Amino acid sequence: MFTGLVQGMGRVEAVEPKGKETRLKLRALFDLAHIVPGESIAVNGACLTVETFGDKWFTAYASAETLAHTNLGGLKSGDAVNLERALALGDRLGGHLVSGHVDCLATVSSIEPAGESRVYCLSFPAEHGAFVIPKGSVTLDGISLTVNACGPDSLCVNIIPATQRETTISGWKPGAKVNMETDLIGKYVRNMLAAWMGGQAPEAKPTSRLSLDFLKEHGF
Numbered sequence: 001m002f003t004g005l006v007q008g009m010g011r012v013e014a015v016e017p018k019g020k021e022t023r024l025k026l027r028a029l030f031d032l033a034h035i036v037p038g039e040s041i042a043v044n045g046a047c048l049t050v051e052t053f054g055d056k057w058f059t060a061y062a063s064a065e066t067l068a069h070t071n072l073g074g075l076k077s078g079d080a081v082n083l084e085r086a087l088a089l090g091d092r093l094g095g096h097l098v099s100g101h102v103d104c105l106a107t108v109s110s111i112e113p114a115g116e117s118r119v120y121c122l123s124f125p126a127e128h129g130a131f132v133i134p135k136g137s138v139t140l141d142g143i144s145l146t147v148n149a150c151g152p153d154s155l156c157v158n159i160i161p162a163t164q165r166e167t168t169i170s171g172w173k174p175g176a177k178v179n180m181e182t183d184l185i186g187k188y189v190r191n192m193l194a195a196w197m198g199g200q201a202p203e204a205k206p207t208s209r210l211s212l213d214f215l216k217e218h219g220f
Helices: 062-067 126-131 163-167 184-196 212-217
Strands: 009-016 021-028 040-043 047-053 057-062 080-085 104-114 117-123 137-140 143-151 152-158 177-181
Touching: 021 080, 040 057, 057 163, 104 152, 126 184, 137 152
Parallel strands: none
Antiparallel strands: 009 021, 009 080, 021 057, 040 047, 040 080, 047 057, 104 117, 104 177, 117 152, 137 143, 137 177, 143 152
């Protein structure tokens, strides 16, 4: 489990393709001490497992499933990535609950200045639109962000100067592919409610019998 508060950036030192899978060697550009084998580190928001490690570097294996749903397969030597170690019990939860399981790739559609901030708008597959709400949380390349505005297949976020400095987001351009994880709690709630929506899958367009009275009756 993660928070979406990027601890610092890293640099890709080596990419070793293995058929449809890849092994990555990554070097942290900040103090990354006391790594242990098997621990989880989010790389651009994708949870990877540490295989080997040394002074500020580690290797991790990205499976075919991970490469199919993330931008990790496009990484090359020298690229910058966002890094976050797993949340420890007792730590402050400054962002939001992030699983490190990327749902889809979003595409940067526009970037506009807004004072010292920048507003980034992105498009994404419409089947994930039910989990994106105004003022809700979304994780983009491992960064916990608040949704300013959204549509069925798009969203906009405001990026403050600190986030621009401390993450890879300053390098995003229109057309860039970004790892997107929607709200964890929202996905669980919608899946639970599917039983009262005619057994429809969460991504299906609901013909819902839900009402405020129905939710109260069932403890929501």
